[in-house]
Amino acid sequence: MAAQKIVVAITGATGAIYGIRLLEALKECPDVETHLILSGWAEKTIALETNHSVEAVHKMASCSHDLLNMKAPVASGSFQVGGMAVIPCSMKTLAAIAHGLAENLIIRAADVMLKERKKLILVPRETPLSVIHIENMLAVTKAGACLVPPMPAFYNHPATIDDLVNHLVGRVMDQFGLSHNLSRRWCGINAP
Template sequence: MRLVVAITGATGAIYAMRLLEELKAKKVEVHLILSEWAEETLRIEMNMKKESLIELVDYYYLESDMTAPVASGSFQHQGMIIIPCSMKTLSGIAHGYAENLIIRAADVCLKECRRLILVPRETPLNAIHLDNMLKLAKLGVEIVPPMPAFYNHPVTIEEIVNQLIARILDQLGLEHNLVKRWGDTMKS
């Protein structure tokens, strides 16, 4: 499997890091695009430099590199995940304003009818945010906000993060054992 993963500057760098770890373990070929603000968020939230993420992926592109393979519909892949996805990026995708490689690669997914998964990070949401998400959902984009479930009785941040990553892996059809399934939690 070959995927494009983009990371914006929205809070939630831990989600991106965990997803990249899982994709590497599953030997998925990952093409990473990291926004300039994502680098700053990594530093603020995780005291980490982008090199820690880059070593988890196969290919890395600057968000300004509009010549990257992922900017073209002829580049074959099985989908794109933007995690976390800022409202600025979501808006750019919803309105076809491909000002950088992240939005251009997402636009390619839409025009080529490829899977596009967005993990929007904002709260509270205003009507503009909701309209943009609805517009994209109607186009087939999968909107997977980081909303924790508590039926597994999470105790650590890692358990809460794994729950979201499990949902993303489910969307991609990738096997995992990150969380117990709903029916399994009811058994004693």
């Protein structure tokens, strides 16, 4: 059985650890091949926010693609992939996806996901939201993308930042139908 290919794009929005942790989690899935794209600002954010080097993040992926390489396999609908996550997704990238402005490989690969009706998961990172942000979110949702904003859940009693990151990454993994043990699931409440 061929490996499921998943594109992981990390933009320059704060929260680079979400994309890094997703790569780590996907690496633990035996039948998943990851294709990584980093924006220029993602590289700066990784250095600013994490203890990971950009080179180490590239090594977490099965394959890395240059942001400006519009000849990469992920730029074509004929390249079979299971889907794509833009994690975190800057408002600039979200706006470009919403309006089909495929000026780089992240936006082109996202555009391919939409036109091929493949799973496109966007993890938008901004607060507060303007009307422009909300309208762009509505546009990508109408086009077929799934928005998974990094909103913490407290029913599982997170004790660390890792707990919060793992919960969000687990929700993204759920969207791809991939098994994981990243966080405790809601089991309901037993009323007295």
